[in-house]
Amino acid sequence: MASLLTRKCIIVGKLTKYVNDYTKRLSSHFIYYPDNEKPVAGETTKMNMMQAINNAMDITLRDDPTAVLFGEDVAFGGVFRCALGLQDKYGKDRVFNTPLCEQGIAGFGIGLATAGATAIAEIQFADYIFPAFDQLVNEAAKARYRSGGQFDSGALTVRTPCGAVGHGGLYHSQSPEAYFAHTPGLRVVMPRGPITAKGLLLSCIRERDPCIFLEPKILYRSAAEEVPVEDYTLPLGKAQVLREGDAATLIAWGTQLHVLLEVAQMAEEKLGVKCDVIDLMSMLPWDEETVCNSVKKTGRCLIAHEAPLTSGFGAELAATIQEECFLHLEAPITRVTGWDSPFPHVFEPFYLPDKWRCYSALAKLIEY
Amino acid sequence: MALRIGVSFVRLNYLRHAVRLLSTHTQPEVINNGGSISDFPGARAPYVTEMKFLNENSYDLIPIYRVMDKNGEVIDNREDPNIDKDTLLHMYKTMVQLSQMDKILYESQRQGRISFYMTNYGEEGIHVGSASALSHRDLVFAQYREVGVFLYRGMTITELVNQCYGNCEDPGKGRQMPVHYGSKQHNIVTISSPLATQMPQAVGAAYALKRVPNNDRCVICYFGDGAASEGDAHAAFNFAATLDCPVIMMCRNNGYAISTPTSEQYRGDGIASRGPALGMHTVRVDGTDALAVHNAVRRARELALNNKPVLIEAMSYRVGHHSTSDDSTAYRPVEEIQKWTKEESPIQKLRLYLERKGFWDADAEKQCVKEARDTVVRTMQEAEKKKRPHWKEMLEDVYYDMPPRLQKQMNQMEKHLEKYSEHYPLNQYQQD
Numbered sequence A: 001m002a003s004l005l006t007r008k009c010i011i012v013g014k015l016t017k018y019v020n021d022y023t024k025r026l027s028s029h030f031i032y033y034p035d036n037e038k039p040v041a042g043e044t045t046k047m048n049m050m051q052a053i054n055n056a057m058d059i060t061l062r063d064d065p066t067a068v069l070f071g072e073d074v075a076f077g078g079v080f081r082c083a084l085g086l087q088d089k090y091g092k093d094r095v096f097n098t099p100l101c102e103q104g105i106a107g108f109g110i111g112l113a114t115a116g117a118t119a120i121a122e123i124q125f126a127d128y129i130f131p132a133f134d135q136l137v138n139e140a141a142k143a144r145y146r147s148g149g150q151f152d153s154g155a156l157t158v159r160t161p162c163g164a165v166g167h168g169g170l171y172h173s174q175s176p177e178a179y180f181a182h183t184p185g186l187r188v189v190m191p192r193g194p195i196t197a198k199g200l201l202l203s204c205i206r207e208r209d210p211c212i213f214l215e216p217k218i219l220y221r222s223a224a225e226e227v228p229v230e231d232y233t234l235p236l237g238k239a240q241v242l243r244e245g246d247a248a249t250l251i252a253w254g255t256q257l258h259v260l261l262e263v264a265q266m267a268e269e270k271l272g273v274k275c276d277v278i279d280l281m282s283m284l285p286w287d288e289e290t291v292c293n294s295v296k297k298t299g300r301c302l303i304a305h306e307a308p309l310t311s312g313f314g315a316e317l318a319a320t321i322q323e324e325c326f327l328h329l330e331a332p333i334t335r336v337t338g339w340d341s342p343f344p345h346v347f348e349p350f351y352l353p354d355k356w357r358c359y360s361a362l363a364k365l366i367e368y
Numbered sequence B: 001m002a003l004r005i006g007v008s009f010v011r012l013n014y015l016r017h018a019v020r021l022l023s024t025h026t027q028p029e030v031i032n033n034g035g036s037i038s039d040f041p042g043a044r045a046p047y048v049t050e051m052k053f054l055n056e057n058s059y060d061l062i063p064i065y066r067v068m069d070k071n072g073e074v075i076d077n078r079e080d081p082n083i084d085k086d087t088l089l090h091m092y093k094t095m096v097q098l099s100q101m102d103k104i105l106y107e108s109q110r111q112g113r114i115s116f117y118m119t120n121y122g123e124e125g126i127h128v129g130s131a132s133a134l135s136h137r138d139l140v141f142a143q144y145r146e147v148g149v150f151l152y153r154g155m156t157i158t159e160l161v162n163q164c165y166g167n168c169e170d171p172g173k174g175r176q177m178p179v180h181y182g183s184k185q186h187n188i189v190t191i192s193s194p195l196a197t198q199m200p201q202a203v204g205a206a207y208a209l210k211r212v213p214n215n216d217r218c219v220i221c222y223f224g225d226g227a228a229s230e231g232d233a234h235a236a237f238n239f240a241a242t243l244d245c246p247v248i249m250m251c252r253n254n255g256y257a258i259s260t261p262t263s264e265q266y267r268g269d270g271i272a273s274r275g276p277a278l279g280m281h282t283v284r285v286d287g288t289d290a291l292a293v294h295n296a297v298r299r300a301r302e303l304a305l306n307n308k309p310v311l312i313e314a315m316s317y318r319v320g321h322h323s324t325s326d327d328s329t330a331y332r333p334v335e336e337i338q339k340w341t342k343e344e345s346p347i348q349k350l351r352l353y354l355e356r357k358g359f360w361d362a363d364a365e366k367q368c369v370k371e372a373r374d375t376v377v378r379t380m381q382e383a384e385k386k387k388r389p390h391w392k393e394m395l396e397d398v399y400y401d402m403p404p405r406l407q408k409q410m411n412q413m414e415k416h417l418e419k420y421s422e423h424y425p426l427n428q429y430q431q432d
């Protein structure tokens, strides 16, 4: 026993060193840039993204008696606690657990929407949305079209946590926006923080098209913003220009947007140039006008996303930009993305399009 | 139902049989239309003139087969599998090793040494009971809470701990989260997080084995009560039955899928009731009784090798939290957890059985626990010294041969790291 104790002490000693190394690895790869501008006037409260999403669903359940919220483990609040307290407040018939079956969740949601209810479905992780792919891509997306406008699944919103968290490995890290952005009839949306999350989620819920609402899970608790307490929406299909400059256009969404905000700051400090930074927010339909106007102004464009390079959503942006802005371009459009491999566990720091990869690409883009 | 062999398998091929085998108390009055049986291709069932809906109460509850009582005493001596002493001790020691590993690795996650962990508390009996009844050559498809099967087959604590650390000796090369073990050598297919995906795969593997001349191998597939709700689960059962596959579908029904209790996961009589409905031999066992599980799997293996697929529902209780990301006191009473920890411990039951046989005593126990703990602690110290694999492993194994486009990306990253090396934790990874 004594020997075991000393051994344990040695381990604790080593542990401290190791934990330090480890925290370095797990520390997030970005700095969070909170939104300071309020989308509407009036009272605000400090909320993190999880609370802002909770608040949007609370408002929906309060004001729309047909609205229901469901998914795996949603009754106790969901594994990320976005639905916390809502079952107590609105009852078990409105906020409930489903059996463990994503295709069931999506199909059930489409059915609710078809029969006039507002459906907010949670898929526990975006990595697990693929069993629901058929229901979303073949059914939700095409219901209006194939029925000549008689039926639709517009009242369905599918919320799902996505993106890197530092230790998620293959199946708790993916960003599947491009798969869905290839599907006419769907809307694909990703917020960058609490304020956009609340406004965009309320838009998705009320929008008359089915929406896939991707929530970068690392942002749930990473930062708080002063979020308006009252009901407000942010337009779908519209991008936001968050920084203005003339040297280049930087485009991202979700967590990656914060990486590019830092890169823009680095470019200002190290290269003495200013860039437009655009949060695309909606991947489908996407805001061609805002993006192309910016690139026409700057003549240079860098797109960054966590998902792999090949057939990532950056490919769609790049193709359209070169078509629309060809004569304005001073350099080839650059993409900085996850590599063309599954999302790896211990290699995450090498996999992500972090600020150094983005900065290096931007420096080359500007020198070109 | 023939209960003599102890394990009773239920098969529902024809409604006639089902009525006889299953519905002991609400047998529909069969008023034969001149004794005629229908000719419908979809159901060759008798005609009746009385309309009767069936529901979950139309059948008796499927009983839970057990060999031992709470005190490790064999209830009916004819059911004692009389496993040889070495095997019994290997089973027991594996359980002890497993629970010590769980304790220490769970703790190590709390301390930030590994990023994630899942314990197996309460389900050790299912692991060793099934593993001991199989050939090591039988192919295993696991969910994630079956590491006792890996241990029983001889995968070392070192290999398992290296996987959890994702270091350069992790057989999975650091690519997956902790507990996603796999071992070609031990015939255990690498674990994947998306639930139930392994189920139809196991059935396909079984079909491939069946086609091997003189096949003497079967496949066992483990899955949870939650995973059983996935579409893939239904596909697996149906394929297994219609394609006569040598497969054992082993459900670990531990009462919860994260926070979702089985009462919200299914109606009807558990997972077992689906077996006869789909044409599989089916039995329900007490998963806290390693001997009962052993008997069930031994018999199931015989059936499987005759290309009769089997569904086993092993009842247990998930004593630990779902994972290190979960706090189960948010959705279940502490007393419930305690009851199962204290009264129905599979480890304790087997220990009492061994003691009765004179194979085990307090000294042996002390020694075994100490060795088990020391092995894990020592292994962790070693694992911590090992670097993570070279970062280039990130892009290997995507394809058999690396395509030029990926090669190009690797070159880009290499150049980038030359210039920006100070911003990457390269010293924690193996280098050229």
Ligand SMILES: Cc1ncc(C[n+]2csc(CCOP(=O)(O)OP(=O)(O)O)c2C)c(N)n1
Pocket (backbone or CB within 6 Å): A072, A100, A102, A124, A125, A128, A131, B145, B193, B194, B195, B196, B223, B224, B225, B226, B227, B228, B252, B254, B256, B257, B258, B318, B322
């Ligand atoms: C397709 C899919 N959906 C959701 C998840 C998230 N998830 C991981 S484990 C789990 C619960 C599984 O419960 P069960 O099958 O009963 O096994 P147990 O954890 O109880 O052993 C869930 C929902 C997943 N891994 N895969």
